[in-house]
Amino acid sequence: MKILALRCASTLAVPSGIEVVDLSAVPDRKELKAADTAAKAALPHDPTPTLAEIASRPDVSHQGAPEFAPQPVDEPLRLVVIGSDAALSAVLTRAMRADYLWAHVALIPEGSSTAAKNWGLPSGRAEQWALASEGTVKPAPLIRNDQAVAVAGSAGIRDWDGKRFTGEIVVDNSVLARSEGYGARLVPTLGAPGIAAVRATAPETGWRAKFRPALDPESLLTGRAVQAGGPKLRVTVDGVSHKRPVERVTFYRHLRDLQVVRP
Structure with missing residues:
Protein backbone atom coordinates (compact mmCIF):
# COMPACT_ATOMS: atom_id res chain seq x y z
CA MET A 1 0.00 0.00 0.00
CA LYS A 2 1.23 3.49 -0.87
CA ILE A 3 0.65 6.09 1.84
CA LEU A 4 0.79 9.77 0.94
CA ALA A 5 0.57 12.29 3.77
CA LEU A 6 -0.93 15.64 2.79
CA ARG A 7 0.28 18.04 5.49
CA CYS A 8 -1.86 21.15 5.33
CA ALA A 9 -0.26 24.18 7.04
CA SER A 10 1.07 21.89 9.74
CA THR A 11 4.46 21.10 11.25
CA LEU A 12 3.37 17.77 12.70
CA ALA A 13 6.05 15.10 12.43
CA VAL A 14 5.24 12.23 10.07
CA PRO A 15 6.42 8.66 10.77
CA SER A 16 9.42 7.54 8.74
CA GLY A 17 8.68 5.76 5.49
CA ILE A 18 5.63 7.86 4.65
CA GLU A 19 5.90 10.30 1.76
CA VAL A 20 4.91 13.84 2.73
CA VAL A 21 3.59 16.73 0.65
CA ASP A 22 3.34 20.12 2.35
CA LEU A 23 0.32 22.17 1.32
CA SER A 24 -1.51 25.31 2.35
CA ALA A 25 -4.24 25.29 5.00
CA VAL A 26 -6.93 24.72 2.36
CA PRO A 27 -5.13 23.33 -0.70
CA ASP A 28 -6.35 24.14 -4.19
CA ARG A 29 -6.43 21.96 -7.30
CA LYS A 30 -2.91 22.91 -8.35
CA GLU A 31 -1.46 21.96 -4.96
CA LEU A 32 -3.22 18.61 -5.01
CA LYS A 33 -1.54 17.46 -8.22
CA ALA A 34 0.58 15.11 -6.12
CA ALA A 35 -2.56 13.24 -5.08
CA ASP A 36 -3.81 13.23 -8.68
CA THR A 37 -0.49 11.79 -9.86
CA ALA A 38 -0.46 9.10 -7.18
CA ALA A 39 -4.03 8.09 -8.08
CA LYS A 40 -3.18 7.90 -11.78
CA ALA A 41 -0.16 5.72 -11.03
CA ALA A 42 -2.21 3.39 -8.82
CA LEU A 43 -5.03 3.05 -11.38
CA PRO A 44 -4.05 4.21 -14.88
CA HIS A 45 -7.41 3.13 -16.30
CA ASP A 46 -10.66 2.69 -14.40
CA PRO A 47 -12.63 -0.18 -15.96
CA THR A 48 -15.70 0.29 -13.77
CA PRO A 49 -18.84 2.20 -14.89
CA THR A 50 -18.55 5.98 -15.05
CA LEU A 51 -20.71 8.28 -12.96
CA ALA A 52 -22.86 9.02 -16.01
CA GLU A 53 -23.36 5.32 -16.64
CA ILE A 54 -24.26 4.69 -13.00
CA ALA A 55 -26.74 7.56 -12.96
CA SER A 56 -28.43 6.31 -16.13
CA ARG A 57 -29.21 2.90 -14.70
CA PRO A 58 -32.92 2.44 -13.94
CA ASP A 59 -32.10 0.35 -10.89
CA VAL A 60 -29.43 2.62 -9.37
CA SER A 61 -29.72 2.72 -5.58
CA HIS A 62 -29.34 6.18 -4.04
CA GLN A 63 -29.97 5.28 -0.43
CA GLY A 64 -28.39 1.89 0.12
CA ALA A 65 -25.68 1.00 2.60
CA PRO A 66 -22.26 2.46 1.71
CA GLU A 67 -20.18 0.09 -0.39
CA PHE A 68 -16.52 -0.73 -0.91
CA ALA A 69 -15.03 0.73 -4.07
CA PRO A 70 -15.17 -1.77 -6.97
CA GLN A 71 -12.00 -0.55 -8.70
CA PRO A 72 -9.30 -3.25 -9.09
CA VAL A 73 -6.25 -1.55 -7.56
CA ASP A 74 -3.15 -3.73 -7.19
CA GLU A 75 -1.45 -1.40 -4.69
CA PRO A 76 -4.03 0.63 -2.71
CA LEU A 77 -3.45 4.35 -2.32
CA ARG A 78 -4.05 5.87 1.11
CA LEU A 79 -4.26 9.65 1.48
CA VAL A 80 -3.61 10.84 5.04
CA VAL A 81 -4.82 14.40 5.50
CA ILE A 82 -3.09 16.31 8.29
CA GLY A 83 -5.09 19.43 8.96
CA SER A 84 -8.52 20.92 9.51
CA ASP A 85 -11.92 19.81 8.30
CA ALA A 86 -11.62 22.50 5.61
CA ALA A 87 -8.39 20.85 4.41
CA LEU A 88 -10.09 17.45 4.37
CA SER A 89 -13.00 18.94 2.42
CA ALA A 90 -10.57 20.26 -0.20
CA VAL A 91 -8.96 16.84 -0.61
CA LEU A 92 -12.31 15.04 -0.81
CA THR A 93 -13.57 17.62 -3.30
CA ARG A 94 -10.57 17.06 -5.55
CA ALA A 95 -10.86 13.26 -5.32
CA MET A 96 -14.58 13.52 -6.13
CA ARG A 97 -14.10 15.82 -9.11
CA ALA A 98 -11.22 13.76 -10.49
CA ASP A 99 -13.16 10.57 -9.73
CA TYR A 100 -10.70 8.67 -7.55
CA LEU A 101 -12.85 8.21 -4.46
CA TRP A 102 -11.65 4.60 -4.46
CA ALA A 103 -8.54 5.89 -2.66
CA HIS A 104 -8.46 5.34 1.10
CA VAL A 105 -8.81 8.55 3.15
CA ALA A 106 -7.49 8.97 6.67
CA LEU A 107 -7.39 12.05 8.91
CA ILE A 108 -4.91 13.36 11.46
CA PRO A 109 -6.92 16.30 12.81
CA GLU A 110 -5.35 19.63 13.71
CA GLY A 111 -7.55 21.55 16.12
CA SER A 112 -11.24 20.93 16.69
CA SER A 113 -12.64 18.55 14.08
CA THR A 114 -16.25 17.56 13.52
CA ALA A 115 -15.09 14.97 10.98
CA ALA A 116 -12.85 13.33 13.58
CA LYS A 117 -15.79 13.14 15.99
CA ASN A 118 -18.13 11.82 13.31
CA TRP A 119 -15.60 9.16 12.31
CA GLY A 120 -14.88 8.20 15.93
CA LEU A 121 -11.14 8.83 15.65
CA PRO A 122 -8.94 8.35 18.74
CA SER A 123 -7.59 11.46 20.48
CA GLY A 124 -3.96 10.38 20.95
CA ARG A 125 -1.45 11.06 18.18
CA ALA A 126 0.12 7.60 18.38
CA GLU A 127 -3.30 5.97 18.07
CA GLN A 128 -4.27 8.31 15.23
CA TRP A 129 -1.15 7.44 13.25
CA ALA A 130 -1.56 3.72 13.92
CA LEU A 131 -5.10 3.88 12.61
CA ALA A 132 -4.20 6.07 9.62
CA SER A 133 -1.37 3.80 8.49
CA GLU A 134 -2.66 0.37 9.46
CA GLY A 135 -6.41 0.71 10.00
CA THR A 136 -9.08 -0.82 7.80
CA VAL A 137 -11.47 0.95 5.46
CA LYS A 138 -15.15 1.39 6.28
CA PRO A 139 -17.20 2.98 3.48
CA ALA A 140 -19.34 6.02 4.26
CA PRO A 141 -21.60 8.28 2.19
CA LEU A 142 -20.00 11.31 0.55
CA ILE A 143 -22.13 14.42 0.88
CA ARG A 144 -21.63 17.27 -1.59
CA ASN A 145 -23.44 20.40 -2.68
CA ASP A 146 -24.50 21.62 -6.10
CA GLN A 147 -21.25 23.58 -6.38
CA ALA A 148 -19.41 20.22 -6.28
CA VAL A 149 -17.88 20.85 -2.85
Whole structure:
Protein backbone atom coordinates (compact mmCIF):
# COMPACT_ATOMS: atom_id res chain seq x y z
CA MET A 1 0.00 0.00 0.00
CA LYS A 2 1.23 3.49 -0.87
CA ILE A 3 0.65 6.09 1.84
CA LEU A 4 0.79 9.77 0.94
CA ALA A 5 0.57 12.29 3.77
CA LEU A 6 -0.93 15.64 2.79
CA ARG A 7 0.28 18.04 5.49
CA CYS A 8 -1.86 21.15 5.33
CA ALA A 9 -0.26 24.18 7.04
CA SER A 10 1.07 21.89 9.74
CA THR A 11 4.46 21.10 11.25
CA LEU A 12 3.37 17.77 12.70
CA ALA A 13 6.05 15.10 12.43
CA VAL A 14 5.24 12.23 10.07
CA PRO A 15 6.42 8.66 10.77
CA SER A 16 9.42 7.54 8.74
CA GLY A 17 8.68 5.76 5.49
CA ILE A 18 5.63 7.86 4.65
CA GLU A 19 5.90 10.30 1.76
CA VAL A 20 4.91 13.84 2.73
CA VAL A 21 3.59 16.73 0.65
CA ASP A 22 3.34 20.12 2.35
CA LEU A 23 0.32 22.17 1.32
CA SER A 24 -1.51 25.31 2.35
CA ALA A 25 -4.24 25.29 5.00
CA VAL A 26 -6.93 24.72 2.36
CA PRO A 27 -5.13 23.33 -0.70
CA ASP A 28 -6.35 24.14 -4.19
CA ARG A 29 -6.43 21.96 -7.30
CA LYS A 30 -2.91 22.91 -8.35
CA GLU A 31 -1.46 21.96 -4.96
CA LEU A 32 -3.22 18.61 -5.01
CA LYS A 33 -1.54 17.46 -8.22
CA ALA A 34 0.58 15.11 -6.12
CA ALA A 35 -2.56 13.24 -5.08
CA ASP A 36 -3.81 13.23 -8.68
CA THR A 37 -0.49 11.79 -9.86
CA ALA A 38 -0.46 9.10 -7.18
CA ALA A 39 -4.03 8.09 -8.08
CA LYS A 40 -3.18 7.90 -11.78
CA ALA A 41 -0.16 5.72 -11.03
CA ALA A 42 -2.21 3.39 -8.82
CA LEU A 43 -5.03 3.05 -11.38
CA PRO A 44 -4.05 4.21 -14.88
CA HIS A 45 -7.41 3.13 -16.30
CA ASP A 46 -10.66 2.69 -14.40
CA PRO A 47 -12.63 -0.18 -15.96
CA THR A 48 -15.70 0.29 -13.77
CA PRO A 49 -18.84 2.20 -14.89
CA THR A 50 -18.55 5.98 -15.05
CA LEU A 51 -20.71 8.28 -12.96
CA ALA A 52 -22.86 9.02 -16.01
CA GLU A 53 -23.36 5.32 -16.64
CA ILE A 54 -24.26 4.69 -13.00
CA ALA A 55 -26.74 7.56 -12.96
CA SER A 56 -28.43 6.31 -16.13
CA ARG A 57 -29.21 2.90 -14.70
CA PRO A 58 -32.92 2.44 -13.94
CA ASP A 59 -32.10 0.35 -10.89
CA VAL A 60 -29.43 2.62 -9.37
CA SER A 61 -29.72 2.72 -5.58
CA HIS A 62 -29.34 6.18 -4.04
CA GLN A 63 -29.97 5.28 -0.43
CA GLY A 64 -28.39 1.89 0.12
CA ALA A 65 -25.68 1.00 2.60
CA PRO A 66 -22.26 2.46 1.71
CA GLU A 67 -20.18 0.09 -0.39
CA PHE A 68 -16.52 -0.73 -0.91
CA ALA A 69 -15.03 0.73 -4.07
CA PRO A 70 -15.17 -1.77 -6.97
CA GLN A 71 -12.00 -0.55 -8.70
CA PRO A 72 -9.30 -3.25 -9.09
CA VAL A 73 -6.25 -1.55 -7.56
CA ASP A 74 -3.15 -3.73 -7.19
CA GLU A 75 -1.45 -1.40 -4.69
CA PRO A 76 -4.03 0.63 -2.71
CA LEU A 77 -3.45 4.35 -2.32
CA ARG A 78 -4.05 5.87 1.11
CA LEU A 79 -4.26 9.65 1.48
CA VAL A 80 -3.61 10.84 5.04
CA VAL A 81 -4.82 14.40 5.50
CA ILE A 82 -3.09 16.31 8.29
CA GLY A 83 -5.09 19.43 8.96
CA SER A 84 -8.52 20.92 9.51
CA ASP A 85 -11.92 19.81 8.30
CA ALA A 86 -11.62 22.50 5.61
CA ALA A 87 -8.39 20.85 4.41
CA LEU A 88 -10.09 17.45 4.37
CA SER A 89 -13.00 18.94 2.42
CA ALA A 90 -10.57 20.26 -0.20
CA VAL A 91 -8.96 16.84 -0.61
CA LEU A 92 -12.31 15.04 -0.81
CA THR A 93 -13.57 17.62 -3.30
CA ARG A 94 -10.57 17.06 -5.55
CA ALA A 95 -10.86 13.26 -5.32
CA MET A 96 -14.58 13.52 -6.13
CA ARG A 97 -14.10 15.82 -9.11
CA ALA A 98 -11.22 13.76 -10.49
CA ASP A 99 -13.16 10.57 -9.73
CA TYR A 100 -10.70 8.67 -7.55
CA LEU A 101 -12.85 8.21 -4.46
CA TRP A 102 -11.65 4.60 -4.46
CA ALA A 103 -8.54 5.89 -2.66
CA HIS A 104 -8.46 5.34 1.10
CA VAL A 105 -8.81 8.55 3.15
CA ALA A 106 -7.49 8.97 6.67
CA LEU A 107 -7.39 12.05 8.91
CA ILE A 108 -4.91 13.36 11.46
CA PRO A 109 -6.92 16.30 12.81
CA GLU A 110 -5.35 19.63 13.71
CA GLY A 111 -7.55 21.55 16.12
CA SER A 112 -11.24 20.93 16.69
CA SER A 113 -12.64 18.55 14.08
CA THR A 114 -16.25 17.56 13.52
CA ALA A 115 -15.09 14.97 10.98
CA ALA A 116 -12.85 13.33 13.58
CA LYS A 117 -15.79 13.14 15.99
CA ASN A 118 -18.13 11.82 13.31
CA TRP A 119 -15.60 9.16 12.31
CA GLY A 120 -14.88 8.20 15.93
CA LEU A 121 -11.14 8.83 15.65
CA PRO A 122 -8.94 8.35 18.74
CA SER A 123 -7.59 11.46 20.48
CA GLY A 124 -3.96 10.38 20.95
CA ARG A 125 -1.45 11.06 18.18
CA ALA A 126 0.12 7.60 18.38
CA GLU A 127 -3.30 5.97 18.07
CA GLN A 128 -4.27 8.31 15.23
CA TRP A 129 -1.15 7.44 13.25
CA ALA A 130 -1.56 3.72 13.92
CA LEU A 131 -5.10 3.88 12.61
CA ALA A 132 -4.20 6.07 9.62
CA SER A 133 -1.37 3.80 8.49
CA GLU A 134 -2.66 0.37 9.46
CA GLY A 135 -6.41 0.71 10.00
CA THR A 136 -9.08 -0.82 7.80
CA VAL A 137 -11.47 0.95 5.46
CA LYS A 138 -15.15 1.39 6.28
CA PRO A 139 -17.20 2.98 3.48
CA ALA A 140 -19.34 6.02 4.26
CA PRO A 141 -21.60 8.28 2.19
CA LEU A 142 -20.00 11.31 0.55
CA ILE A 143 -22.13 14.42 0.88
CA ARG A 144 -21.63 17.27 -1.59
CA ASN A 145 -23.44 20.40 -2.68
CA ASP A 146 -24.50 21.62 -6.10
CA GLN A 147 -21.25 23.58 -6.38
CA ALA A 148 -19.41 20.22 -6.28
CA VAL A 149 -17.88 20.85 -2.85
CA ALA A 150 -17.58 17.83 -0.54
CA VAL A 151 -18.56 18.04 3.12
CA ALA A 152 -15.97 16.57 5.48
CA GLY A 153 -17.47 17.41 8.87
CA SER A 154 -20.40 19.81 8.65
CA ALA A 155 -22.16 22.45 6.57
CA GLY A 156 -24.42 25.37 7.34
CA ILE A 157 -27.26 27.25 5.68
CA ARG A 158 -28.25 30.64 7.11
CA ASP A 159 -29.04 34.25 6.30
CA TRP A 160 -26.12 36.02 4.58
CA ASP A 161 -26.10 38.82 7.17
CA GLY A 162 -26.69 36.58 10.17
CA LYS A 163 -30.29 37.69 10.64
CA ARG A 164 -33.24 35.40 11.29
CA PHE A 165 -33.69 32.92 8.49
CA THR A 166 -36.12 33.76 5.69
CA GLY A 167 -36.92 30.94 3.31
CA GLU A 168 -37.40 27.19 3.45
CA ILE A 169 -35.13 24.22 4.20
CA VAL A 170 -36.36 20.75 3.25
CA VAL A 171 -34.80 17.36 4.03
CA ASP A 172 -36.00 14.93 1.36
CA ASN A 173 -39.78 15.61 1.55
CA SER A 174 -39.94 17.00 5.10
CA VAL A 175 -39.74 20.70 6.03
CA LEU A 176 -36.98 21.44 8.52
CA ALA A 177 -37.41 25.21 8.64
CA ARG A 178 -39.78 27.71 7.05
CA SER A 179 -38.78 31.30 7.88
CA GLU A 180 -37.90 30.36 11.45
CA GLY A 181 -34.77 30.22 13.57
CA TYR A 182 -31.36 30.92 12.10
CA GLY A 183 -31.02 28.32 9.37
CA ALA A 184 -29.66 24.82 9.75
CA ARG A 185 -26.59 22.71 10.28
CA LEU A 186 -26.02 19.37 8.60
CA VAL A 187 -23.50 16.56 9.00
CA PRO A 188 -22.82 13.42 6.96
CA THR A 189 -23.91 10.16 8.54
CA LEU A 190 -21.81 7.00 8.48
CA GLY A 191 -24.60 4.98 6.91
CA ALA A 192 -27.71 5.45 4.81
CA PRO A 193 -29.40 7.73 3.97
CA GLY A 194 -26.42 10.10 4.31
CA ILE A 195 -27.39 13.42 5.94
CA ALA A 196 -28.56 14.49 9.39
CA ALA A 197 -29.78 18.09 9.77
CA VAL A 198 -31.12 20.28 12.58
CA ARG A 199 -32.39 23.85 12.91
CA ALA A 200 -30.09 26.51 14.32
CA THR A 201 -31.53 28.55 17.17
CA ALA A 202 -28.99 31.39 17.28
CA PRO A 203 -26.84 33.40 14.85
CA GLU A 204 -23.48 31.89 13.95
CA THR A 205 -21.73 34.63 15.95
CA GLY A 206 -23.46 33.15 18.98
CA TRP A 207 -22.20 29.71 18.01
CA ARG A 208 -18.59 30.84 18.13
CA ALA A 209 -19.08 32.60 21.45
CA LYS A 210 -20.30 29.36 22.99
CA PHE A 211 -17.75 27.21 21.15
CA ARG A 212 -20.57 25.09 19.79
CA PRO A 213 -23.64 25.61 17.61
CA ALA A 214 -26.92 26.52 19.27
CA LEU A 215 -29.12 23.83 17.77
CA ASP A 216 -32.55 22.30 18.27
CA PRO A 217 -32.00 18.53 18.65
CA GLU A 218 -35.75 17.93 18.55
CA SER A 219 -35.80 19.14 14.94
CA LEU A 220 -33.47 16.38 13.69
CA LEU A 221 -34.27 15.03 10.24
CA THR A 222 -32.30 12.55 8.14
CA GLY A 223 -32.33 12.03 4.41
CA ARG A 224 -30.39 11.79 1.20
CA ALA A 225 -30.74 15.47 0.25
CA VAL A 226 -31.22 18.90 1.82
CA GLN A 227 -32.62 21.73 -0.30
CA ALA A 228 -32.92 25.37 0.73
CA GLY A 229 -34.25 28.53 -0.84
CA GLY A 230 -34.31 32.11 0.30
CA PRO A 231 -33.45 35.69 -0.74
CA LYS A 232 -29.85 35.83 0.58
CA LEU A 233 -28.39 32.56 1.84
CA ARG A 234 -24.91 32.05 3.26
CA VAL A 235 -23.68 28.53 2.58
CA THR A 236 -20.68 27.24 4.51
CA VAL A 237 -18.83 23.96 4.16
CA ASP A 238 -16.49 23.06 6.99
CA GLY A 239 -16.25 26.68 8.06
CA VAL A 240 -15.56 28.05 4.59
CA SER A 241 -18.27 30.37 3.28
CA HIS A 242 -19.38 30.58 -0.33
CA LYS A 243 -18.04 33.86 -1.74
CA ARG A 244 -21.44 35.30 -2.60
CA PRO A 245 -25.00 34.93 -1.30
CA VAL A 246 -27.19 32.46 -3.16
CA GLU A 247 -30.95 32.03 -3.48
CA ARG A 248 -30.92 28.24 -3.43
CA VAL A 249 -28.64 25.38 -2.54
CA THR A 250 -28.81 21.59 -2.48
CA PHE A 251 -26.71 19.13 -0.52
CA TYR A 252 -27.00 15.51 -1.53
CA ARG A 253 -25.37 12.11 -1.46
CA HIS A 254 -22.83 11.48 -4.19
CA LEU A 255 -23.11 8.34 -6.33
CA ARG A 256 -19.76 7.03 -5.10
CA ASP A 257 -18.98 6.39 -1.44
CA LEU A 258 -15.98 7.42 0.64
CA GLN A 259 -13.42 4.80 1.60
CA VAL A 260 -12.77 6.06 5.13
CA VAL A 261 -10.09 4.72 7.45
CA ARG A 262 -11.82 4.69 10.83
CA PRO A 263 -12.34 2.45 13.86
